[in-house]
Amino acid sequence: MPPILLIHGLFGSLSAPAIVSAFGDTRVLAPDLIGYGVHREGAPEAWTLQDQADHVAAWLRERAREPVNVVGHSVGGAVGVLFARRHPELARSLTSVEGNLTLGDAFWSRRIADRPFAEVAAEIAGFRANIAGWLARSGVPPTPSNFATAADWLDNQPASTIRAQARAVVAATGDAAYLEDLRALIASGLPIHLLAGARSRDGWSVPDWLSRAAATETVIPETGHLMMLEQPERFATTVLTNLAAH
Template sequence: MTFDVHACERPDAATVLLSAGLGGAAGYWAPQLAALGARYRVITYDQRGTGRARAPQLPANYAISDMADEVLEILDATSTKTCHFVGHALGGLAGIDLALRHPDRVRSLTVVNGWAAADAHTRRCFEIRVALLKGAGVEAYVRAQPIFLYPATWLAANAERMVAEDAHALSGFQGSNNLLRRIEALLRFDATPHLHALRLPVLLSAARDDVLVPCSQSETLAVQLADATLDVVPYGGHGLNVTEPEAFNALLLGFLDRRFGST
């Protein structure tokens, strides 16, 4: 992995670790850095197989537990005893796994448009994305990706930005092997039998217009977890922290303030 530690002026600041979704890149969290960095030490990272950490290729049977172990390595490398873990989609799955196996390292968990086990709709979406990648190639996959991430009205209003994002995604593409291994990992993941063991505060953030992961997945998680706060917004899509950053930042900071104060 390649990670970045964004220092806070407060010497006693708690740490927030941000874990991206399938894209895996630290840069996904750019809209959150200023808001969080004013009060927290923030760690971002490129997940193994992505971004600055694309090589070597991921092995067969690569799993969400491997992704969680990589976070544990980062916590150790940065002398971070505990963190507030914030994960988007796949990143949230890594957070669930980490909190289940190493509860002493995670103070709170925020899962954005995540799930305990992928439902039939989400599986269909990933099957279509895999078919695009294998049948039409990388460029077709990249161009289709925003349709799964963002609301249609937002895409229409940000057409030029999408052209730039497509170019950036193509130039930094993680490679078909790594992408397929990561999709296989998220589709195999099923934390349902173990969710009762999670006793830490969990924030579940979801959007009703998410076309990739139905908000019902977050609603199901909320029922199964012992200490869950559920926030479902009408608009924002799968990447709601990008499309509605001010609202998401306020939600996250408010959750951390209510449960932990400034620590």
């Protein structure tokens, strides 16, 4: 199996050992986006999702010599679309894990994009002060492992990154050219896989034409938007099974 590139969402990273190890012998690459993790210091005040896609491409070129299977979660799904469109030589397939497809999917990003920074920072601080409550809102049990990973996710970026990324995803998914990029990827023959959690699938704005064109469309039972945290083995197995079928 070619390497898998995991692109994280608005919070955190997908490099948690429990997530990466669930893919077994398959090589997994999980970069931090601009403003996150090792890139949190010295990040610009603003960027676009196109900038994020180019950042991932530059990061990947230093680590892989072959096209990868791109797996993008939430905001990372939107970055994945732009990555595959702008750097087609690097993408073997694209799996959108409840990836932002419309402004409807970016509901939290849209809500905070233009709020005063102090309000955004205070809300995020509230998440950190009540991690169990933050997990519960996504239906994730606060096991010690889940709690530790969630704490790492919330600490992986400053509040300024969250607001800048929210603004970037609103700008990208609000542009009609974004879905045209996705149509162009389908026309190019790139396999597109759609993956959702059973509890959150109804809130994912997948156009009918995308469902019809997708190589696979899978719903993982008894999970929600953070399925890779709830059931990492099942998440990884589903991704690998879908990729092996195409």
